[in-house]
Amino acid sequence: MRRGRKKGNKGEPKPYTGLEALLVFPDHGDYVATLDLMRRFSSAVRYGYNRLLEGEDRKALKRESGPLCTLFHLNTRYADDALLKAEALLTSQRELRENPRKVVFGGRKLLADLARLKKANLPLYESRKREWRERRKGTLYARGDRSKGGNLNLRLVVRERSLFGAPTPQMNLWLQINLGEKRYAWALVKTSHPRLQALL
Known part of the structure; x- marks a missing residue:
């Protein structure tokens, strides 16, 4: 769990709560489909960053007939x-007075490590890669x-019974992931947070 301070509308900080958990996919197909969704979403972030950098209109980019939905097969909310x-990344780069055209998605330091380790330490190179x-x-x-009514793409669902016959020793808390076209992946949320029920 992570806690922090977040500014409200009037500039006053207000608390926010985050939760760290392990996701277990009982169905391997759901796991593969979620990885594919993450890959497409990440590509859409990079594409969107470059288009915003070029001055393209955000509303045009996100509409259903726009490039993010059609090229990466995402719904309009994704x-x-x-x-x-x-x-947010573009704004951060400008506030830090860094060149926004030199952003390295995945991390500049890691990319530099790859170049250094490729010949010097192959096992570590593969790990960093x-x-x-x-x-x-x-x-x-x-x-x-x-x-x-909440988050339509990523939704925490409490169920009295387990899905796929998966064991749920603490509580039946699942993450429902919208894959698009009325398809969903399910992952069991495993966390030892003592106040999980209160957070829900």
Whole structure:
């Protein structure tokens, strides 16, 4: 669990709560489909970043007929959230007075390590290469919307019975992942957080 301080509308900080958990996919097909969704979402973030850098309109990019939905097969909410991540990175680069055209998705330091380790330490090179690929392709982000009844793409679901016959020793808490086209992946959420029920 991570806690922090977040500024409210009037500039006053307010607490926010995060939760760290392990996701277990009882169905291997759901695991593969989720990895593919993460890869497409990460690609959409990079694409959106470059288009915003070129001055393209965010509303045009995220619409259903726009490039993020059609090229990466994302729904409009995923597309909008990919643009939000891209916009936040672009804003950060400008605030830090760094060249936004020199952003390295996956991490500049890791990329430099790869160049250094390729000939010097092959096992470590392969390990760092996997880590770099995970950072570059392993992003999935979705915001909730109170007017829509919560998060339509990533939703925590409490069930009285387990799915797929998977054991649930603490509680039947699942993450429902919207894959698009009315398809969903399910992952068992495993966490030892003592106040999990209160957070739900």
